[in-house]
Amino acid sequence: MRSWSALVASLAVLSLATPPALGASAPLPRPAHVVVVIEENHTFAQIVGNPHAPFLTALAAHGAAFTNAHGVTHPSLPNYFALFAGLTNTNGDGCPAHAVPADAPNLGSELEAAHLSFVGYAESMPEEDWHGCWAGPYARKHVPWAQFANLPRSASEPFTAFPSNLDRLPTVAFVVPNVDDDMHDGTVAQADAWARRNLGPLVRWADAHDTLVILTMDEGYDSTNSIPIIFAGPMVRPGRYAQRIDHYNVLRTLADMYGLTPPGRAARVAPITDCWRVR
Numbered sequence: 001m002r003s004w005s006a007l008v009a010s011l012a013v014l015s016l017a018t019p020p021a022l023g024a025s026a027p028l029p030r031p032a033h034v035v036v037v038i039e040e041n042h043t044f045a046q047i048v049g050n051p052h053a054p055f056l057t058a059l060a061a062h063g064a065a066f067t068n069a070h071g072v073t074h075p076s077l078p079n080y081f082a083l084f085a086g087l088t089n090t091n092g093d094g095c096p097a098h099a100v101p102a103d104a105p106n107l108g109s110e111l112e113a114a115h116l117s118f119v120g121y122a123e124s125m126p127e128e129d130w131h132g133c134w135a136g137p138y139a140r141k142h143v144p145w146a147q148f149a150n151l152p153r154s155a156s157e158p159f160t161a162f163p164s165n166l167d168r169l170p171t172v173a174f175v176v177p178n179v180d181d182d183m184h185d186g187t188v189a190q191a192d193a194w195a196r197r198n199l200g201p202l203v204r205w206a207d208a209h210d211t212l213v214i215l216t217m218d219e220g221y222d223s224t225n226s227i228p229i230i231f232a233g234p235m236v237r238p239g240r241y242a243q244r245i246d247h248y249n250v251l252r253t254l255a256d257m258y259g260l261t262p263p264g265r266a267a268r269v270a271p272i273t274d275c276w277r278v279r
Contacts, residue, residue: 026276028257029235032210033169035202036250038080038142038176039191040184043220044069044228052189055196056228059203059215063232064275068244071219071227076184079218080144083247084108084174086264093141095133102149107172107251109150110260117170120145123159124178130156137178137185142218145174166205172254183217206233214250237277245272 044067047053048060071079077097078088085106089097108118124138133140140146145156159177163169180186181194199213206213212235217227229245251266261267 026273026278028253028271028273029212029276029279030257031212031233031235033166033206034172034212034214034254034257035169035206036083036172036174036214036216036254037195037199038083038174038182039195039215039217040076040142040179040182041219041221042183042188042217042228043222043226045226046220047188047217047228050188052187053192055192055200056215056230059195059199059232060228060230061238062203063213063230063238064236064241065239066229066231066241066243066245066272068242069216069227069229070244070246071217071225072246072248074219074221074225076218077141077144079247080142081147082265083216083218083251084144085148086248086251086262086266095140097147100147102147104148104150105261105263106145106148106150107254107260107263108145108155109148110255110263111171111258112151112155114258114260116172116258118145118151118155118172118174119157119161119170120155120174120176121157121159121162122146122176122178123181125156125158128157128161129153137180139179139184142176142179142182142184166202166209166211169211171258203232208234210234212236216247216250231272231275235277235279237275239275241275243272243274 072082077093089100091098111118122143183191212233215230220227248266248269252262253271255262256271
């Protein structure tokens, strides 16, 4: 198997291919694990092909890159709620969030009810199940699961608890870098280096362990709130996909993969069906 560094070097110089027409969409896979990584405040055009983002550009070529993907609103926190629970709040990035019931169904609670597992990992969070608003570069406004009381304490962990033995990953994990590493306060190059360091080994492992890695932004500051969304894993057909999707479609896809009731507005949209390999 080629090393990930060699793969990055070769893919970074390639244009993204249009996926071959394969007729009917393949059924949704049911991965052993899904890891969703959420970055901040950039459009597809600002990341894919950016010379300061060679790793993320290569990741887009390695997987399915959605070129017509969008956040659902502004500012940050409502987009995180949309991705995790299919709803938004009314006070923007306020801490605590308003109009988000603490017992509202969400991806984590639905997985737990189905005897599956969810853990959210937040970089720089001081300790397990911490509910403060800020701690250095940690920002609760990027950590949607901290709002909900219908999850166990163990569902909210610092990123230092991310398993070194990846076989111990939960069914679905969310990972949020801190504001220095997610492009909110830091640079694209800094976030790309963080991704290479932390996602490179994960993506390499995922390819051989039935694991789907999803990278997304919360929002993008252009006229259409465009964002990059990238799916990578052995069940994914690499290429560019032009269907319009948003956070609700991603949540609906994850719910349908595991036979869950789609939370909130995710029940009103379609899952993403055209990027999967026939297996």
